[in-house]
Amino acid sequence: MTDALPAPSAPFDVAVVGAGPSGLAAALHLARSGFRTVSIAPKSPPEDQRTTALLGSSVGLLQHLGVWDALAARGAALRTMRLVDVTGRLVRAPEVAFHAREIERDSFGVNVMNRDITDVLSTAAAETPGLTRLEGTVETVTIGERLVRLETGAGAVVEARVAVAADGRRSRLREAAGIGIDTWTYPQSALVLNAATEAAHDEISTEFHGPNGPYVLVPLPGRMVSIVLIEKPEAAEALNALSDEDLGRELERRAHSLLGRMTVVGPRQVYPLSGLTAKAFGRNRVALVGETAHVFPPVGAQGLNLSLRDVGHLAEALVRARRSGQDIGGAETLAAYDRMRRPDVKSRTLGVDIADRALLSDLLPAQIARSLGLALADRIAPLRRLIMREGLAPSFLTPRVMRPERPRRAVEP
Template sequence: MSNAPDSDVLIVGGGLSGLPLALACAQGGLSVTVIDALDPATVTDAAFDGRVSAIALASCRMLDSLGVTAHLEGQMQPINDIMVSDGRVREGASPLFLHFDHKEIGAEPLGNLIENRHVRIAMQKAVEAEPLIRLIAPRFVKHVEYGARVTATLDNGEEVTARLCFAADGRNSPTREAAGIRTVGWDYGQTGIVCTVEHELPHEGVAQEYFLPGGPFAILPMVGNRSSLVWTEKTADAKAILALGDEAFADEMRARFGDYLGACAPTGPRWSYPLTLQLARDYVRPRLALIGDAAHGIHPIAGQGLNLGLRDVAAAAEVVVDAARLGLDIGALDVLERYQRWRRFDNVALSLLMDGLNRLFSNDIGPVRLARDLGLGIVQQIGPARRFFMRHAGGVVGDLPRLLKDETV
């Protein structure tokens, strides 16, 4: 009887980090088993998740290399410009603002806005076409043992073995908790309201980040004359807004949205999400590594959450594939620590930067408002600084894994 594991890599969680990691590992010649607690049909239903993701330029290149964008025809809205401004409800925006124009750094857009459910559908189709990937869903992982290999016991009693386990099972990761990896973080006392708005005029691919005292009010362009709102309020205020009837809710939305896109109205359901910061103290254990939200959950103020997860995916796949090509044990701690060194500083630094920006802008203190408005105006006048921020937002600066440089793993 063979002692070979069922696959090289086991991924617990088949979401927006788990599936691209499976594709990247398979592209590098590794066999992969993905176990997800949710039915694939559930997570792609329109009622499951109303959010859109701002997928940065480097992340788009990676998804293209993994064969995902081939299934996204007609669903990708280019981000041509980003407008950042500060203001108050019903008083309008400050005359000082920051404008990011993609033409300053090249012909390609800064990224693309894509509905999360369409990203999931495309990833599932790419996974179905990959013979080295086995997807088991819906199934729960009841227990994982780490020794000479990984052994995961599922809720139906089935055992799955691998050389390495990746936890991609979200902020409340049971896999991380069972491994004894602790987290640090805090609750912002804010809630993100998400809904879709239909408007009369075209948005021209311009994303708006409008800072209000209760939190950022992001207007994200979608395909067609639609935009997605990520509307942050203090939690008590958000509960009151969510409890409003349709017309009263629309009036509150319009008071912040303005009329620059003509007549507008929310359409479809509303969603809400508590906003917290959460960082894992460690990313790795022998035969275990955390990726995506299992490793870090940040404020959505600049839409970088998914991009951080995709950077984890690109780095983790490169580390593991390179180790396998050298004949090394891909689950050994010294191999996985290279991934941890590569990703932890970037994740922590960006998480704390987003935390600082939220604290700076989510208040109505007069001197602070004046200082931040002046800061926006000054950066607007300094071309090199503005272009650096655009490249950083596009994910094309720093020590990039091959997948983020439009190369294969």
Template sequence: MTESTYDIAVVGAGAVGLSAALAFARDGYRTVLVGGLDVRRDGRTVALLNGSVRFLEALGVWPAVAAAAAPLETMRIVDDTGSLFRPPPAAFRAGEIGLDAFGWNIENVALVEALAEAARTREALTLVPEFATGFATDEAGAVLTLAEGGTIRAGLMVAADGRNSKLRQKAGIGTQTWSYPQSAMTVILAHDRDHRETSTEFHTRHGPFTLVPLPGRRSSLVWVASKAEAERLSGLDDAALALAVERQAQSHLGAMRVDGPRGLVPMSGLSVNRYSSRHLALVGEAAHVFPPIGAQGLNLGFRDVASLRDAVIDGGEEGHGPGSDETLARYQRGRDLDVRLRTAAVDGLNRTLLTGMIPTDFLRGAGLLALSNIGPLRRIVMREGVLPRVGVPRLMQGVSSG
């Protein structure tokens, strides 16, 4: 059995794992990425917010990503709950806070393919398309056992292996999980009218129904509904589904047709007791799982990676190794509050839509009305959503050097 040694090993070759491997290799660390690519098309997209765009620019992959993405210049919210306190539709425009777009929407698989292409040519990065079967630590670092034989040793192991992370389980890191009485149906659609780079979110009593622009007259849909209704919708033929979408969207984009694969995602959440263990750091869905609301999941995963990168760089300047206790404690401090706040925000929004209680409806409607009519408040909220000023990792500030 052969053993290879690296500074940093990343396990999991999704978008978060690929970005982590690229980030560390970019800084000169001998890095290995372990795992096979998942390029199945399931109708899911991600809206990359401003910080994620800057991060991808720093990794040198943004031009390839932008070519397959559509800008989100306006975000429109329509209260379709039937509440007595239903406010008028609200529109938020990126130009109001000096941005060309709040973010860019791209199919998940296209993003993974762009990151993978960059990884194949990145110096100091080795790709090992195998599954990991074992994980252990000793004084020198962490050791990963591969399915086809051989081991990998590294000072820092980065677990980017998803919500069912084997590395997290082997490290004994506890989790809290919860679920909602909903599922989200995802699908790619073509439509008769231009979306005008506008994302439209209908707040319904069963959850958000969100149409997000893609290049051309195409949009991605996340339709959150009761589990039974989401299963019914996902079982419709293309023509019936397109008609159901058009009606739910109040014909706002004209006639629809299904233009890509569809998926069905149970609405659930996961949080962890801590973000690291001995020589191990958790990133992405190994550390937190969100329902597909508010574009938080992958953007938060990229923020994990950029924050871990800062902790490793700063720890190194103080003489600590990438997987040292001091470096990982710095990472823990950098992630805890950010993740908790985002988790609470997404959970709170979803539950307020489901409750149907008059006081809750009143507060939600009053809040949206205030954002629509009070310009300074609206701009503060928009900036915090896409351009937070506190605790932003350096690569998300547009800083290209360590």
């Protein structure tokens, strides 16, 4: 500590930096687990057109936090997931549809706008005792032996035993903790927007797998879908340059008029696809959650679902440390958190990477392997159920609060 800095208030147990969906969920869960918590973030989140399919185990955590009903009311249920091969290649995969009822679920989850997720979590955070909210951007991070000290651009100072870095992919906290990253890029961009449709989606999410990436139409409430269209970067930019009318026609053409006429609603965004994995999930009194720790291409709706499992495991590691009288920001606690997260993040990163690259590959063996995999998934019921369950959450190493009740009996499609 230097004398030049303003004096901090009494130290918090936990300071969560960043109030995107990961940071808000972390602040809520940790405060409700009995940790004196402060959430630090700038006021208004940037405009976000993305939606998130909150799947499987995420529902468990969000129910535990008491926000599931409010989220479900703003989203659309996903009861069927359909994959259609439109690569036009010599070897094509069969059309495959997965139904939630096959694994005795009412739905796989709910698709909600990201801004609705942050809105619902913010409202819950404001009503949570033991959770202080501080508006500001953390500019300076000083890691001490017992505490981490954070100073905002406006000069507010906070000390905590552990800082949770939820400040996104360009995290200042991750850098201050000396945690390196592996990054990579994909030769694709995602065009993201919402559209009104002439026909009802019937709670079916459809993925058209084209030669340059998937084109995904995910249900939103009413006759609306959220669209993620992955293309070569120049093609995504060209689509984005179209008028709303022309883009609507092109979206309908690419969807083979499945949902009839399509009308662009609201702004669009283009995201160049990239990946990132942190070399450690915690070190030097800083624990990473969400995109601070892992960034994925939007294939298979994994990103935020994985982030919520970060939150579940972090709370578990901190509660265990508190119970056994250990330092909640100490090296042992953060190493335990790292061990909990590594297999889940690694396996999901690899899975998404393989799925994307297999689609892009022009090599015949890759096309055959992909088609064969989907053909088997289409025909072999136990394999279908395994894929559905593992797609929702890994059966191993899921945080306790997010573990599903064991299914009573599987139902044939």
